[in-house]
Amino acid sequence: xxxxxxxxxxxxxxxxxxxxxxxxxxxxxxxxxxxxxxxxxxxxxxxxxxxxxxxxxxxxxxxxxxxxxxxxxxxxxxxxxxxxxxxxxxxxxxxxxxxxxxxxxxxxxxxxxxxxxxxxxxxxxxxxxxxxxxxxxxxxxxxxxxxxxxxxxxxxxxxxxxxxxxxxxxxxxxxxxxxxxxxxxxxxxxxxxxxxxxxxxxxxxxxxxxxxxxxxxxxxxxxxxxxxxxxxxxxxxxxxxxxxxxxxxxxxxxxxxxxxxxxxxxxxxxxxxxxxxxxxxxxxxxxxxxxxxxxxxxxxxxxxxxxxxxxxxxxxxxxxxxxxxxxxxxxxxxxxxxxxxxxxxxxxxxxxxxxxxxxxxxxxxxxxxxxxxxxxxxxxxxxxxxxxxxxxxxxxxxxxxxxxxxxxxxxxxxxxxxxxxxxxxxxxxxxxxxxxxxxxxxx
Numbered sequence: 001x002x003x004x005x006x007x008x009x010x011x012x013x014x015x016x017x018x019x020x021x022x023x024x025x026x027x028x029x030x031x032x033x034x035x036x037x038x039x040x041x042x043x044x045x046x047x048x049x050x051x052x053x054x055x056x057x058x059x060x061x062x063x064x065x066x067x068x069x070x071x072x073x074x075x076x077x078x079x080x081x082x083x084x085x086x087x088x089x090x091x092x093x094x095x096x097x098x099x100x101x102x103x104x105x106x107x108x109x110x111x112x113x114x115x116x117x118x119x120x121x122x123x124x125x126x127x128x129x130x131x132x133x134x135x136x137x138x139x140x141x142x143x144x145x146x147x148x149x150x151x152x153x154x155x156x157x158x159x160x161x162x163x164x165x166x167x168x169x170x171x172x173x174x175x176x177x178x179x180x181x182x183x184x185x186x187x188x189x190x191x192x193x194x195x196x197x198x199x200x201x202x203x204x205x206x207x208x209x210x211x212x213x214x215x216x217x218x219x220x221x222x223x224x225x226x227x228x229x230x231x232x233x234x235x236x237x238x239x240x241x242x243x244x245x246x247x248x249x250x251x252x253x254x255x256x257x258x259x260x261x262x263x264x265x266x267x268x269x270x271x272x273x274x275x276x277x278x279x280x281x282x283x284x285x286x287x288x289x290x291x292x293x294x295x296x297x298x299x300x301x302x303x304x305x306x307x308x309x310x311x312x313x314x315x316x317x318x319x320x321x322x323x324x325x326x327x328x329x330x331x332x333x334x335x336x337x338x339x340x341x342x343x344x345x346x347x348x349x350x351x352x353x354x355x356x357x358x359x360x361x362x363x364x365x366x367x368x369x370x371x372x373x374x375x376x377x378x379x380x381x382x383x384x385x386x387x388x389x390x391x392x393x394x395x396x397x398x399x400x401x402x403x404x405x406x407x408x409x410x411x412x413x414x415x416x417x418x419x420x421x422x423x424x425x426x427x428x429x430x431x432x433x434x435x436x437x438x439x440x441x442x443x
Contacts, residue, residue, distance in 0.1 A: 027209070028146035028147055028209065030204075031142070031146055031204070031205060031206055032139075032142055032143060032146055032147070032155070034197075034200050034201060034204055034205045035094065035098060035138060035139045035142040035201075035205060036139055036158075036159055036162045036163075037197050037200060038098050038101065038102055038135050038138075038139070038197045038198075038200075038201060039135040039136055039139050039159060039162065039163050039166075040162050040163060040165060040166040040197075041102075041105075041166065041193045041194055041196075041197050042101070042105050042131065042132045042135040042136075042163075042166070043132075043163040043164070043166030043167055043170075044166040044167075044169050044170055044174065044190065044193065045105050045106075045108065045109045045128055045132065045190070045191075045194070046074070046128070046129075046132050046166075046257070047166070047167045047170040047171075047256055047257060048109070048112075048170050048174050048187065048190065049070055049071060049074075049125070049257065049258060050167075050170060050171070050256050050257050050258055050260065050261065050279070051170055051171055051174055051175040051178065051261065051276065051279070052174075052175075052178055052183075053067060053258050053259075053261055053262060054261065054262065054265070054272075055178060055183065056070065056121075059183060060117070060118040060121060061118075062118060063392060064262075064387075064388045064391040064392050064396070065388040065389055065391075065392050066118065067258070067388065068258060068259075068384045068385060068387065068388030069122065069388075070121070070122065070125050070258075071125075071257050071258045071380075071381075071384050072381050072384050072385050072388075073122055073125055073126050073129070074125040074126065074128060074129035074132075075129065075257075075377050075378075075380050075381035075384065076129070076381055077126045077129035077130050077133065078129040078130075078132055078133040078377050079133075079374050079377040079378050079381060081129075081130055081133035081134070082133060082137065082370040082371065082373045082374040082377070083229060083367065083370045083371060083374070084370075085097065085133050085134050085137050085138075085366075085370055086137055086366040086367040086368070086369055086370025086371070087225055087228060087229075087366065087367055087370070088134075088366075089137055089138055089141045089366035089370075090141075090228065090363060090364065090365070090366040090367055093207040094138045094139075094141050094142045094145070094205070094207045095201060095205050095206070095207055097134050097138045098134065098135065098138045098139075098201050098205065099198060099201050099202060100131075100134060101131045101132070101133070101134030101135050101138070102131065102194055102197055102198040102201060103131065103194075103198060104127055104128070104130050104131025104134070105127075105128050105130075105131030105132050105135075105194060106131070106191050106194025106195060106198065107127055107131075108124050108125065108126075108127035108128025108129070108130070108131060109124075109128055109187060109190060109191040109194060110124075110187070110188055110191040111123070111124030111127060111128075112124040112125060112128065112187055113183070113184050113185075113186075113187030113188035113191065114184065114188065136159070136163070136373060137366055137369045137370050137373060139159050140156060140159065140353060140365070140366075140369045141365060141366050141369070142207075143155040143156065143159065144357070144362065144365050145207060145208040145209070146208065146209060149357075149358075150298065151298070152298075152354070152357055153294050153297040153298045153350075153354050154294040154295065154297075154298045156294070156350050156353050156354070157290045157291070157293055157294030157297075157347055157350050158290070158294065160286075160290055160346055160347060160349075160350045161286070161287045161290040161291065161294075161347075164283050164286040164287050164290070164346055165283075165287065167256060167283045167286075168280060168283045168284070168287075171276055171279045171280045171283060172276075172280060174186060174190060175276055177189065177190075228364060228367045229367060229371075231360075231364060232356075232360055232364050232367045232368040232371055233371065235356075235359040235360060235368070235426065236359070236419055236422040236423040236426050237355045237356055237358065237359025237360075237423045237426060237427055238355075238356045238359055238360065238368045238371055238372065239371075239415075239419055239423075240352075240355045240356075240416065240419040240420060240423040241352035241353060241354075241355035241356035241359075241368075241371075241372040241375075242352065242356075242371055242372050242374060242375040243352075243375060243412050243415040243416050243419065244305075244308045244348075244349070244351055244352035244355060244375070244412075244416060245349045245352030245353075245372050245373065245374075245375035245376040246352075246375030246376055246378065246379045246408075246412045246415075247308070247312050247375075247379070247408070247409055247411075247412025247413060247415075247416060248308055248311055248312060248315075248345050248348035248349040248351070248352070248376070248412075249345055249346065249348075249349035249375070249376025249377075249379065249380065250345075250376055250379035250380040250382075250383050250405075250408060251315050251319070251342060251345050251383075251405055251409075252282060252286070252342040252343065252345035252346055253345070253346075253376060253377075253380040254380055254383045254384055254387065254405075255279075255282065255342055256279060256282060256283070257380065257384070258384060259384070259387055259402075260275070260278075260279055260282070261275050261276075261279065263398050263402070264278055264279075264335070266396065266398075267329075267396075267398040268329050268330060268335065269328075269329055270335075278335060278336070278339045279339070281336065281339040281340060281343070282339045282340075282342045282343045283343070284343065285339065285340045285341075285342070285343020285344065286343040286344070286345075286346045286347060287343075288343070289343055289344045289346075289347045290346065290347040290350070292347075293307060293344075293347040293348065293350070293351070294347070294350075297351060297354055301354075304351050304354055304355065305351075305416070305420060307348060307351060308348050308351045308352075308416070309413070309416065311341075311344045311345060311347075311348035312348070312409055312412070312413060314341050314344070315341055315342065315344070315345060315405075315409070316405070316406060316409050318334075318337060318338045318341045318342075319338070319402065319405055319406070320406070321334065322334055322335070322338050323398075323399045323402055323403065324399075349376050352372045352375065352376075353369060353372055353373075355372075355423060355427075356368045356369060356371070356372045357369075358427055358430065358431070359423070359426065359427060359430065379408050379412070382408065383404050383405060383408055386401075386404040387401045387402060387404055388401075390404065
């Protein structure tokens, strides 16, 4: 008989779980579910502007560029917080960071409901973005602490899927409330959901299963921060994960977060109800594709890059056909196909974490996830701004404005192709080293 000790780094989804791996099970699912509920509410708040963009323009009397500033500022704060949040999660644990995030995004949503001016509304969205930034990385960390590594891709995709359900709430529920009870009541009422999930976290969430406590990390100040960031960035898998996330996420994010509704209503001549149904289709497609991608990556690790690049290619093709369609408007069938394909962008962006996860040991997972998660939100922020500026400059020419999508996709694909070989070699080396370092001790 022998005992074995292994390192967590280098474990791939298809490998058998090492001794001492998190057990998973119903208890893990319950705790993880509490964490995901916080992310679910954060996504409702994050995407609430997507169904209220035209209302916000009227309420604050602003044009396209100023309207896009709401989402740009929110994403700027979100992206800028990713590495600090990753370090906080590694240092403080999930419960503390999720609790703080819930407080901040709830105050941001409530502030947005009550803001009498454009400036105060901007400040509220920034506060919301700060709280939102603390949720997803915390949920990813919670998954690695409670589930075996082989479940990582599926657990990550499920978290993204549940988050998209929050988007569904925005498009179906919040939109109706907004036009039923009005701006203040709709946004203020939705903020109560933040209070509910905060109470759940404080009462029931635990950072890790009993007997699986992480080794304590001594406080080392700025030197520790620099080492964590530098070590994560040196891994090609982290950088590849960032660029995969950058290239895949932003087309759907931009569409759902702000510009989808104006594009469908103003450029395509649809009613708000019809446009809302197409936005809902994006969300439903995201949820369906997320289940498929999670299962495929969990079983076939080599499918990661083909899935990501295939999604980018399909998205670019559908946008090109839609924007180049002769006449003033694209046919409904094409818009339906476009929205269905956009639904694959979220699940494809989750693949970025499946490159970063095996490239880093457990004590760097939060930092590496933060770096990866920056990618899509930097791309989304850039595209939101570019579309707003181009719309104002061209007199609301959506064909020219949405062409900005292709520029960022080209940049991202170039970086993915450049890094893929190095990341694959490093991943193989780490996997071999992890297996060799398994120590068998007679007992």
